[in-house]
Amino acid sequence: MNRPARVAVIGVGILGASVGWNLSRQGAKVVFIDAGQPGEGVTNWSFSWVNAISKTARKSYFDLNVAGMAAYRELAGTIGPDSWWYPSGHLRWADEPAAEAKLLKTAELLAGWDYRVEVSTGAEVRRSLEPALTMPDEVPVVFYPDEAWVHGRHLVGRLVGHAVASGAELRTGTAVCDIGTGADGSIRTVALSDGSRLDVDMIVNAAGPRASHVAEFVARHLPVRQEPGVITRIGCTQVPVHRAVHAPHIEIRPDGDASVVLHSREIDALIDFGEDPAQLAWLPTAPSPPAGSPRWGQCPPCRATTRPSPTAAPRSGRQLADCLLRRSSAG
Numbered sequence: 001m002n003r004p005a006r007v008a009v010i011g012v013g014i015l016g017a018s019v020g021w022n023l024s025r026q027g028a029k030v031v032f033i034d035a036g037q038p039g040e041g042v043t044n045w046s047f048s049w050v051n052a053i054s055k056t057a058r059k060s061y062f063d064l065n066v067a068g069m070a071a072y073r074e075l076a077g078t079i080g081p082d083s084w085w086y087p088s089g090h091l092r093w094a095d096e097p098a099a100e101a102k103l104l105k106t107a108e109l110l111a112g113w114d115y116r117v118e119v120s121t122g123a124e125v126r127r128s129l130e131p132a133l134t135m136p137d138e139v140p141v142v143f144y145p146d147e148a149w150v151h152g153r154h155l156v157g158r159l160v161g162h163a164v165a166s167g168a169e170l171r172t173g174t175a176v177c178d179i180g181t182g183a184d185g186s187i188r189t190v191a192l193s194d195g196s197r198l199d200v201d202m203i204v205n206a207a208g209p210r211a212s213h214v215a216e217f218v219a220r221h222l223p224v225r226q227e228p229g230v231i232t233r234i235g236c237t238q239v240p241v242h243r244a245v246h247a248p249h250i251e252i253r254p255d256g257d258a259s260v261v262l263h264s265r266e267i268d269a270l271i272d273f274g275e276d277p278a279q280l281a282w283l284p285t286a287p288s289p290p291a292g293s294p295r296w297g298q299c300p301p302c303r304a305t306t307r308p309s310p311t312a313a314p315r316s317g318r319q320l321a322d323c324l325l326r327r328s329s330a331g
C-alpha cells in the first residue's frame with residue numbers, strides 16, 4: 001500500500017489513545033471515534049495503579065507488566081509527564097497475621113525477581129512518606145518505589161492532542177454503528193451514528209466493555225469478561241496522601257490537587273447483577289479476556305488482542321500499532 005493506511009480507532013480510552021498515537025507517529029492516517037468523550041469511559045473510573053505486583057501468578061505475565069512500567073517511563077520522557085504521570089510508588093500493609101505473612105512473602109519473592117521493594121514500619125512510613133496515615137507503629141509496611149498511578153483522562157487527552165496536531169482526526173459524541181467490508185472480508189468503511197460514513201483500511205476495536213458489540217459488526221465473536229467495580233472520587237481541600245496506598249480493606253490514591261480516588265476489592269466482590277444486569281450498567285467494568293485466553297497475543301481472526309490494562313497500555317499500544325502497520329505494508 002503506497003498511500004498511508006487509513007485507520008479508524010473505535011473508542012478513545014487509554015488503549016485506543018495509545019494505539020492511535022503510535023499509529024499516527026508512524027505515518028498512518030488516524031481517525032479517533034468515540035461515542036462519548038475521550039478518556040471518559042472506564043479509563044476515568046479506574047484505580048489506575050501501574051504495577052507488576054498484582055501480576056505474579058506467572059513470571060512471564062509479571063515480566064510483561066514490568067516492561068509496561070518501563071514503557072510508561074519512556075512515554076513520560078517522550079511526551080512529558082505533566083498532569084498524568086505520578087511515579088510516587090505504592091504502599092501496603094495488612095491488619096491480620098495471614099494477610100501480613102502473604103504480603104511479606106510476596107515482597108520476598110519480588111525482591112528475588114529484582115523488583116525494588118523496601119520493608120519498614122508504620123512509624124517510619126508516617127515519618128518519611130505519609131504523615132496523615134493511621135496504622136500501628138510496629139506494623140510492617142511494604143513500599144514499592146517504582147510503581148505509580150496515572151491520570152487516565154489526562155493521558156488520553158495528551159496522546160490524542162499530539163496525534164491531532166500531527167494530522168489525526170477526532171470525532172466525539174458519535175458511535176460506530178456499522179462496519180462495511182469488501183467481498184474478500186477486508187475493512188472498507190465505518191458508519192457513524194451521526195449519519196456519516198468514513199472510508200478506512202483498518203479498524204482498531206478499543207471500545208472497552210463494548211468491544212464485543214463492535215466485533216459483531218464484522219460478524220466476529222470477541223468474548224469479553226466484564227469485571228464490575230465501584231470507584232469513588234471525593235473532593236478535598238488538602239489531599240491527604242501522596243501515592244497509591246493499599247490499606248486493609250480500602251485503596252486510596254490522590255487524583256490531582258483537589259480529590260482522592262477510593263476503591264475496595266471487597267466491595268467489588270459483593271456486586272450482584274441479580275436478574276437484571278442492565279440495572280447496574282452504570283458501573284465501570286474492567287474488560288478482560290475470558291479465563292484461559294491470552295492476555296496478549298495473536299488471536300485469530302483478529303491480528304492481535306490485548307487486555308486493555310492501564311499498566312500495559314503504552315506498551316500494548318506500540319506493539320499493536322507495529323503489528324497493524326506491518327500487515328498493511330505487506331499488502
Ligand SMILES: Cc1cc2nc3c(=O)[nH]c(=O)nc-3n(C[C@H](O)[C@H](O)[C@H](O)COP(=O)(O)OP(=O)(O)OC[C@H]3O[C@@H](n4cnc5c(N)ncnc54)[C@H](O)[C@@H]3O)c2cc1C
Nearest residue numbers: 011013014015035041042043046047048049176208229308
Ligand atoms: C473499578 C476498577 C478499577 C480498576 N483498577 C485498575 C488498576 O488499578 N490498574 C489497572 O491496570 N487496571 C485497572 N482497571 C482496569 C482498567 O481501568 C480498564 O481495563 C481500562 O481503563 C479500559 O480501558 P479501555 O480504553 O479499553 O476502555 P474505556 O476507557 O472504557 O474506553 C472505551 C471507549 O470506547 C467508547 N465506545 C464504546 N462503544 C463505542 C462505539 N460503538 N463507537 C465509538 N466509541 C465507542 C466509549 O465511549 C469509551 O470512551 C480497573 C477497572 C475498574 C472497573
